[in-house]
Each structure stands twice: as structure tokens, then as C-alpha cells.
Amino acid sequence: MLQPFACDPTASRGRRHPEPSAPTRSEYQRDRDRIVHSTAFRRLVYKTQVFLNHEGDLFRTRLTHSLEVAQLGRSIARTLGLNEDLVEAIALAHDLGHTPFGHAGQDALNECLRVADPSSGGFEHNLQSLRVVDFLEERYPDFDGLNLTFETREGVLKHCSLRHAERLVVAEPQGVGRRFLDRTQPSLEAQLCNLADEIAYNAHDVDDGVRSGLINMEQLQDLALFARFRQQAIAQHPGLAGRRLLFESIRRMLSAQVYDVLDATGAALREAGPSHVDEVRAAPALVRFSPAMARESVELKNFLRTNLYRHPQVVATTDHAKQVIHDLFLAYQKDPGEWALARREVRLRDIADYIAGMTDRFAMREHERLTGRRLFD
């Protein structure tokens, strides 16, 4: 049952290239299906979330992360009466623009572009996700990209600087860049994906962090949010320890966060009383944690930044990753090689698109081929 404030696929703002509707699927189901069949989606399986893909088979990758975001998002959407298909489409597409090697790769590529051409606007993964679905996928005879609906694209572009938004608006005056200039919100489905993303990575990075041995259960005791659910788990299952205790604590934490979002968002919706998605867009952000959970979530995020993302071992691989991206960029500037043969000219942006599309392992192999050096083993 869709609530009146949910996105209704029959009232979509449509696609950039008009297409007849599908006989059996809604517009958002169709978006989801196009994303699942895209090349960029399959590449997510070999792209880093936090741990480099070759460091272990059980760590999250961009693909499993995206599936977890979709699961959390759908489950919350169903209870709130939001459009599950739209949530799923946005969740599965939200990380399509990530470079190999996670944020290290993005930072390096951004620097390469800015140094080579200060007016290039650099590289940003959210904008790149939009670029992938709007231009870079080559699947249809009549247009570039996947030609997704406005609502899915709106959710994919979750952040955007004013400068980038201005550029987008020049090309598409009422498009998805507009809200950053007007300072309005996206649909509830898009807001939900944002929060589900945060809930997902906070939880799975605790799991992967402990699995990697870079953080341990004792450190996690300093975190109010985690400690509470660990105590609960032990109280109800005396003797629970090790991996199962970790999983049970994370499971309880995840579920408490989901219920918190349901309660806080339900209350915000009752108070604001939107009767249409346009009223949602004009209101302040309505999908939210309670203030207490928001604080604890920030605490968890800070903990992970200090103890995991900035762990010397993670930083060491980060430095190698940056080197790979820099070397590739430089090499393709000198001689783009085979991938660019069919092009009349090769712009810096083409090089950035090509590198951004690589999986971790392809980038490593290509780096070794071009430089004769092997930075990872």
C-alpha cells in the first residue's frame, strides 16, 4: 500500500528520452532491472568498499554493500508505505560511480583531473554515478546511458556542490541538479536510501573491521551503541562469545536502528503531513533517526574513521592505490592505447571515465602492464 507522500510510478516526471511504458512492469521496476543488467553494476563485485578486493573473499565489496542497502531500504520502505521498487533501484545504483580502490581511488582521480585541468571540475563519485546511468552505459540503440526516470536519478545524485549543480542545471534546467540550488529535499525514497547507506556501512564495517583483526571487541566496548547490544546479547545468551557474539550484537544494533528510523520518520511524517511528494520536497528532511540515535550513529562513524579507515594498515594500501591511479592517468595522457582507438579525440574526462570504470584487479593488472611495477601482492 503506497502512501500519498510516496513516489507513484504512474506520476513519474519521466525519462530524458521518452519511451512507451512497459506492459507488465512499473517505471521504477524497469529502472531497477536496467541497473541490474548494466555493466557498471557487475563491476561492483570487484570494487573496494573498505578492504581491497584481493585482501579477502569475505569482506564487503561495493556489490554486497549495495545489496545490503537495498535490503534495509526496502524493509523500511514497506513499513512506511514508500515505493520499494524505487528504493531498490536507487540503492543498487547509488555506488555505480565509485572508482577502483574506494575513496583513495576517488581522491587520486580527483587530484589528477584538477592538476591536469583546473577547470575540469575534478572527480566526484556521486556525480559519476549519475554520469554512468545518464551517459556511460552503452546498451540501447537510440540513446546513451540507461535512460532512467527522474526519481531514480534524483536519488542517485545524493550530494552535489553548488558549482556542479549549476553545470547540471545548464544542461537540464528542471533536472536533478535543481534542488541543490533551490535547497529542497529529494523524495522520501531517496532520503531513505541515504540513511540506509549509512546504517549499512556502519554495521558492516564493524563486522569487516573485526574480521580483519584491525579492530577488536574490547575497543568496541567504548561505543555506547555497540556495548548496549553486546550486553543484551550476553544477558540473553550467557556464554555467547566470538564471532556469534559479534554477529548477534550487530544484528541487534541494525534492527534497533531500523525501528528508530521507523519511529522517528513516522512521527516526522505525521507532523509535517505531506500529501504529495512535492510537499515532501519542499519540507525539511523527514527520513531521520531520533536525536539520540543520530548522536550514537555519529559516534560510531567517528570510531570507524579513527580506528579503521585511518588504521596504518589501511592507509598503507591506500597509498599504493593512489599511486596506481596517478600512474594510469599519466600513462593514458601520453598514450591512451587500445581502448581509445575508436575515438576521434581523447579528453581528460574520457581518461577519468575509463579509469573510474575499472575494477580493482583490472586497474592493478593494467598498472603492471604499463609500468612493469607491481604494487600489490
Ligand code: MG
Ligand atoms: Mg554506499
